[in-house]
Amino acid sequence: xxxxxxxxxxxxxxxxxxxxxxxxxxxxxxxxxxxxxxxxxxxxxxxxxxxxxxxxxxxxxxxxxxxxxxxxxxxxxxxxxxxxxxxxxxxxxxxxxxxxxxxxxxxxxxxxxxxxxxxxxxxxxxxxxxxxxxxxxxxxxxxxxxxxxxxxxxxxxxxxxxxxxxxxxxxxxxxxxxxxxxxxxxx
Numbered sequence: 001x002x003x004x005x006x007x008x009x010x011x012x013x014x015x016x017x018x019x020x021x022x023x024x025x026x027x028x029x030x031x032x033x034x035x036x037x038x039x040x041x042x043x044x045x046x047x048x049x050x051x052x053x054x055x056x057x058x059x060x061x062x063x064x065x066x067x068x069x070x071x072x073x074x075x076x077x078x079x080x081x082x083x084x085x086x087x088x089x090x091x092x093x094x095x096x097x098x099x100x101x102x103x104x105x106x107x108x109x110x111x112x113x114x115x116x117x118x119x120x121x122x123x124x125x126x127x128x129x130x131x132x133x134x135x136x137x138x139x140x141x142x143x144x145x146x147x148x149x150x151x152x153x154x155x156x157x158x159x160x161x162x163x164x165x166x167x168x169x170x171x172x173x174x175x176x177x178x179x180x181x182x183x184x185x186x187x
Contacts, residue, residue: 002044002114004121006129007142007182011150014157016126018150025148029175030072032144037076039142043083044119047110049128050089053099056080056124061097086113088128107135130158140184141166147177 008016009026017023028036040046048056063069064077085099088106095101102109110132113121123129123138132138143156166183173179 002116002118002121003139004047004110004114004123004132004137005140005142006123006133006138007039007140007144008124008126008156009144009146010156011146011148011153013149013151014155015150015153016156017154019152022150022153025150026146029178032174032178033072033076035174035180037072037079039122040076040079040083042120043122045113045121046083046085047113047121047123047128047132048085048087048099049125050087050091051127052125053085053087053089053095057095057097057099106131107137110137111135126154126156126158133157133164134161136164138164138185140169140182142180142182144174145179145181 009023009028010016011018011025018025060077060080062077064074066073081097083098085095085097086102086109087095087099088102088109090103106128110121110123114137123132129138165186167186168181169184170182171180
C-alpha cells in the first residue's frame, strides 16, 4: 500500500499563495530547492489539482532550456518531467510529461491508487489535498513554513469535519528562517 503525503511551502499565517496567487514570498534558498528536488526524485506518483498543474506545466517542461539556468534547475526539470503524475480536473486540456488526466471522482481514484503497490505519492494543490484530507487519505503532512505573514490567499488547510491527530517525526531548519516540520497521521 502506498503512502500519501501533502506538503507545500506555507506562510507563517497558513497560506500557500498570497492574494492574487502571488508566490513571491516563497522563493527557496539553494538548500531548500535541493530538498524539494530530492523529494521529487523520491516520489513514486504526484497527484495534481488543475491550478497547480497549470502553473507547474507552464514552466518545468522547458525550464532546463532557459538562458542562465542553474544545474539545480536542470536537475529539477528532468526529475519533474520523469516523475509519474496524475492530474485531477474536469476542465484541463490534454496533459503530457509522464502524466495522465482523471476527470472522475478524485477521492475514489486516490483510494484506488493508494491500494496499489508502488512508491510514495504526493498530493499537490490545496483543493485536491482538502478532499484527500477530509476523506482520511493523507498519511503525512510536510509543512515548510516561511517567516512571512501574507494576510490572505489560498490556505494550506481548509475546514475539516473532525480532528486529525498527528505525530511530529522530523524538523529541520533551512536558510532564511524557513522551518520544515513533518508529521505522520496518528491512526
